[in-house]
Amino acid sequence: MSEIAEAVNLEFRYDEEAELIFENLNLSFKQGEMTAILGHNGCGKSTFAKHLNAILLPSGGKVYVDGIDTADETRLFDIRQRVGMVFQNPDNQIVATIVEEDVAFALENLGGPPQEIRRRVDEALQAVGMYKYRLHAPHQLSGGQKQRVAIAGIIAMRPKCIVLDEPTAMLDPVGRNKVMKTVKKLNEEFGITIILITHYMEEASQCKRVIVMDKGKVLMDDCPKEVFSNVDKLKEVGLDVPQATELVYELNKLGLSLDTHITDENECCEALLKLLS
Amino acid sequence: MLKDITIGQYFPGDSFVHRIDPRFKIIITIVFIAMLFIGSSPVCLEVGAVFCLMSIILSKIPFKMILKSLKPIVMILAVTSVLNLFLITGGEPYFEWKFIKITDQGVYTSVFMIIRIILLIAGTSLLTYTTSPIALTDAIERLLSPLKVFKLPVHDLAMMMTIALRFVPTLIEETEKIMSAQKARGADLDGGSIKDKVKSVIPIIIPLFISAVRRAGELATAMECRCYNGGNGRTKMRQLKCSPSDFTALGLSLLFMIAVIYVNIAQ
Incomplete structure (x- = not known):
């Protein structure tokens, strides 16, 4: 599989005197991957x-998107068309x-x-399940519906990633x-690479890969199973684990020996049933 | 109170009035306003009223909504009619007491003014009721596009209008939230003298401004993410097309109103 996005020795500071937010950060994302990025507030995610x-350009090092250097201004639209972004609000x-x-x-801008445009808009709205709301005004929609419209606005560009x-x-x-179901569907059915920044551990455990960041570094x-089995290490940087993992962790502390790789409720139930029977 | 603001609201629909090319609707509305103001004979108002009523019926907008758009101007109407009633002293007096004098001309003028203002508001709100703000700004952009020759940033103006209209309901909601929050902390927003009332607006306006500025920043980033680059090389999903029925509507209403204005001037 090819790399869709890659940071090489990334360095960044907001202005000359400010502290470095990243130093020598190396991360890459494969086409079709679904990754969660976790980290405490202000960790640089x-x-x-x-x-x-x-939107930001590196102060040092390089970021490549589908092989294009993001510092190359002439290809700005190519980059933004390939990697779409959805924000919190x-x-x-x-x-x-x-x-x-x-x-x-976005399509009109391009x-x-x-x-x-008409065709792609209809497709995008169908993909997020908002087609029947196409003539509504945004303020008539709920937060989740608005967020799905925002996602549709991005996928209309047919991005790769x-x-x-924190959607x-x-x-x-x-x-x-x-919203999570929509995001998963986009990943599974359309093969779009997903990079999900989140505070919800349950969401992170649904991804294939979890990156934990702390103070601008990859921790x-x-x-997810491997990451969440390090309960102590996660708590140290102020993060939680999924509730099922937490339960297993506490039980193990009391002397049980359950599998520490449990991340969802069903697995936890099964393990407990096995123990009881 | 804030919920009464109907400016810029749009009621989706598929009536004849909804389908008329927005450019034509704007032109018709401008001529309609001109007719109301130039016209000094009752004929103009009668024609205007008939025209307005016809459009409302054709647009299938509930009559209640039109009345709602008139609610904010009740005060203006009252003041105008009272002023006209007492200040115009020509003609036959109906009633005289000390310096107060009500004459037939005063009554006539105040009724005339009330109808004129009602028609003005009803007609113009019908424009926004039946035209989506996007279509409206689109039409304004195109109608103004000849002014690009004079370096007027027509696209930017249209974009600003779209965004402003888009955020009206959002900011109203936010204002209500801030008001409740300030009330919950014991702010007295209703009572007191005028001075107190003005003062009590400050704790609402300042958070609203800060949040609006923050929103603007986020919106700008989101727009950048979607490849926004001003009007350069931009296309539109919705193409404005003029159908024969548009021309008929425009032609007929223009002819009608111009005739009225002409008759009025000729009198």
């Missing part, structure tokens, strides 16, 4: 995300007053022919679930 589509990403017009926004910066932080549990980079 959002700053890193903004490097992936040239759905209200602040929607530009237009009608759902379908908003989804069309200057496609009208029929093609979508970076989601569910402002949503209620129902909306959160729907762990593995599959």
